[in-house]
Every structure is written in C-alpha cells, then in structure tokens.
Amino acid sequence: MAQRLLLRRFLASIISRKSSRGRWTPLTSGALQNLQCSPGGLAATPSPTQTIHTTRVCTTTFNIQDGPDFQDRVVNSDTPVVVDFHAQWCGPCKILGPRLEKMVAKQHGKVVMAKVDIDDHTDLALEYEVSAVPTVLAIKNGDVVDKFVGIKDEDQLEAFLKKLIG
Incomplete structure (x- = not known):
C-alpha cells in the first residue's frame, strides 16, 4: 500500500x-x-x-537470504541485531514475529531485526543451536549476548531490547 x-x-x-x-x-x-x-x-x-x-519499515527488519548474507548483515553489523529464528508452520512464531517487529521499530534504528526461516536455513539454526522455534538471539559485535525461546509480552521484549542497546 x-x-x-x-x-x-x-x-x-x-x-x-x-x-x-x-x-x-x-x-x-x-x-x-x-x-x-x-x-x-x-x-x-x-x-x-x-x-x-512512507513508513520506516525499510531498514529495521530484513529476511536473511543465505549464509554470506547473515555474515554481512548480522555478524558484521555495527548495529545490534535481534535474530528471529522462525518457521512458517509455527503458530507461536506468527504471534511473536509482528510483536517483535513492532518493538524493534520503536527503537528508531538503535537495533535491527533479522528473520531466519529455519526450514530454509537449517545450517544457521544448527550453528546457533536452535532446537525450538521461535528462538530469538541478541547479537552485538558478532557475539550472541542474550537469547530466549518462546513468546514474550511487549514489556519483556522491551526489557530484552533495552539490555541489548544499553
């Protein structure tokens, strides 16, 4: 639109x-x-x-295309990155994804969000030890600094993001 x-x-x-x-x-x-x-x-x-x-969806959220794309946009990023490991068939992922995107957008570019479909990128899921979805990683300067599995409410997501940014 x-x-x-x-x-x-x-x-x-x-x-x-x-x-x-x-x-x-x-x-x-x-x-x-x-x-x-x-x-x-x-x-x-x-x-x-x-x-x-138009709206600011242009840089806060992006889909990972392959391993080198993940390396460039997540691991080598100067901005902290929230990585959402999800699957199309996962009900909780469909709830958490939009909620997390909304909370990341509220940070006004201080953090960005990468979405990784585990069915398309099994290698990345294995590398980051994702055993259930949704799994969300906080990556800063190429290192995983925090992680959670499952659905969180907006207050919990806000605390998760503030810890990553701060």
Whole structure:
C-alpha cells in the first residue's frame, strides 16, 4: 500500500513537471539524490517544494537470504541485531514475529531485526543451536549476548531490547 502511494506521488511529480509548451523537463539524477531512511520515514525530495514520505519499515527488519548474507548483515553489523529464528508452520512464531517487529521499530534504528526461516536455513539454526522455534538471539559485535525461546509480552521484549542497546 505504501509503495503504491509512493509511486503515485512520484509519478504525479513527474507529470507536474510537464512544461506549458507540452514538452517534458528532464528528470535529473539529483532529483532523487536525497532519498534516505530516517526516523520519520523514507523521504525523497523530487522538487524543493515536495517531499514524499512512507513508513520506516525499510531498514529495521530484513529476511536473511543465505549464509554470506547473515555474515554481512548480522555478524558484521555495527548495529545490534535481534535474530528471529522462525518457521512458517509455527503458530507461536506468527504471534511473536509482528510483536517483535513492532518493538524493534520503536527503537528508531538503535537495533535491527533479522528473520531466519529455519526450514530454509537449517545450517544457521544448527550453528546457533536452535532446537525450538521461535528462538530469538541478541547479537552485538558478532557475539550472541542474550537469547530466549518462546513468546514474550511487549514489556519483556522491551526489557530484552533495552539490555541489548544499553
């Protein structure tokens, strides 16, 4: 939904650049050079008078694609990472996942969340000794500093994240 809105606004800004002579003004590379993800959301400034915003889902949560992706985005991360080991068939995972994503988003970039499907990445589950799902690891500077298994309420998740950030 947010992507459609962003595209609609972007296209509207392009259409509004059509000059009175019926010719299009060129879209320069500088038109979107200020594209960034900030605590307020994804912002692009196609013209000095118009800013486009969407939600900040862009960097707080991501799915792990493979082992090297995990190494780059989790182990080598400067930002603390919460790793959610889950499975599609797991009922408790479906409850914890969105709750955890919401709590991570509230941290405004101080921590990010990686999602690892254990059926797709059995090797990572074995390496990190995941024997049940959901299992959540807190990784800071490449080291596991905390861990829990099962569902937690929002207060417990907040305490878990504050301990990781602090």
